[in-house]
Amino acid sequence: MSVFSRIFARKDPRQQAAPAYERVVALGRDPYWYLDGGVEDSVDGRFEAVTTMLCAVLLRLEHDDSDAAVRQFSVHLAELFVDDMDGQLRQNGVGDLIVGKHIGKMMSALGGRLGTYREALAAGDNVQLAEGLRRNLYRDAPVSDTAVAASAQRLADIHARLKALPVSAVMQGDF
Numbered sequence: 001m002s003v004f005s006r007i008f009a010r011k012d013p014r015q016q017a018a019p020a021y022e023r024v025v026a027l028g029r030d031p032y033w034y035l036d037g038g039v040e041d042s043v044d045g046r047f048e049a050v051t052t053m054l055c056a057v058l059l060r061l062e063h064d065d066s067d068a069a070v071r072q073f074s075v076h077l078a079e080l081f082v083d084d085m086d087g088q089l090r091q092n093g094v095g096d097l098i099v100g101k102h103i104g105k106m107m108s109a110l111g112g113r114l115g116t117y118r119e120a121l122a123a124g125d126n127v128q129l130a131e132g133l134r135r136n137l138y139r140d141a142p143v144s145d146t147a148v149a150a151s152a153q154r155l156a157d158i159h160a161r162l163k164a165l166p167v168s169a170v171m172q173g174d175f
Helices: 003-008 013-028 033-036 043-060 068-091 096-123 127-136 145-163 167-171
Strands: none
Touching: 013 043, 013 068, 013 167, 033 043, 033 096, 033 145, 043 068, 043 096, 043 127, 043 145, 043 167, 068 096, 068 167, 096 145, 127 145
């Protein structure tokens, strides 16, 4: 890297959200989801598990979204998710012409899941949460009620832990 590029290079502001996003991905790849939770260990299953964890973090950040910095952080976190999914699609051979459509569908899926999980978690309703997980995390695939209940409890526990943390800890990926 030349002296000029080091002096004039701009840091990507989204990088402040990188530790939190890396933690989201690590939680989404936790073997618990695939062993106890019965989530299919596939590209789609891993996408759903990571999306579920991203939803939990974004919902936590919503509690402090009157702060402009927290709102911007949430945007950066979502943008890192989009960048990651874009890279995953390309790595799996999806061409440039179709990537945008896939990303649009993924963002729509994220929005739908946020609504579903927000409502169920706010109500403390694990039955409603389990129904939402069956529809989204499992994509209506056959899965045991025990696995779905385990995933619902896991998501509820993670949500409760996140709510108990200061927003600064969540933003630093300390969860």
